[in-house]
Amino acid sequence: MKVLEDYMPFDAVPLASKWWKDLEFQLRISKGRKTKLGDFRPAHKGKASRISVNGDLGPNHFLLTYTHEVAHAMVWKEYGRKAAPHGKEWRTTYSKLLEELIELDVFPEEIKEEIIRHARSPKASSCSDPELYKLLHRFEKGDDVIFLEELEEGSAFSIGKNKVFIKGKKRRTRYECKNIQNNRTYYVSAHAEVKAIAEPEI
Secondary structure, three states: OHHHHOOOOHHHHHHHHHHHHHHOOEEEEEOOOOOOOEEEEOOEOOEOOEEEEEOOOOHHHHHHHHHHHHHHHHHHHHHHHHOOOOOHHHHHHHHHHHHHHHHOOOOOHHHHHHHHHHHHOOOOOHHHOHHHHHHHHHHHHOOOOEEHHHOOOOOEEEOOOOOEEEEEEEEOOEEEEEEOOOOOEEEEEOOOEEEEEOOOOO
C-alpha cells in the first residue's frame, strides 16, 4: 500500500492493493517510456507475473493504467491464451474494475464523466482514447499543454531534447513532420505533447 500511495489517488489504494494481493504479481514502477504507459507479462519459467506502470504519470493516469494492466492479469489467470489481449473478456473485466473505482468516488469531478464514458467503451489504452488522454494531461499538467493536432500546418514545434520539427500533413493518426536539424521526415502522433516555437533557428 505504501508503494501505491506515492503514485495514485489515496482513496483508490485499498482496492488497488487488494487486486495486487489477490493476483500475486510483481509490480515495477518504470521510467517514462514513449512506446507504452504500462504492460503485463504472465508468469514464466517459475517467475511470477509482472505489471509495470510508468512512474512519471499523474495520479489518475497512473491509476487508469494500473487498472488496465490488472484487467490483463485477471483475464490471463482465467482464460490464459484463449482470450485476445484486448478482446471482449478484457473489455468486460476492465469495465468492471473501473466501475468499482467510480463507485468509490476516487476520481475528481473534473474528469469523472469522461472516465464513466471510457468505462462504457474501453479502448486498448488511454492513448487510443484521445479525449480522455488529452483531458488527463491537461488536468494533471495544466491548461498550457499543447498537442500536435492543435498546431497549424507549417508550425514549428519541439518534442524531446533539442528536436525541432515543422508540422506537415496528417497521415491517418499521425502527422508528417520534418526535423529541421537533419531534414528527415518523421511521423508523429496527433496527440503528442509538444512545445510551440515561434521562429526556429535552422
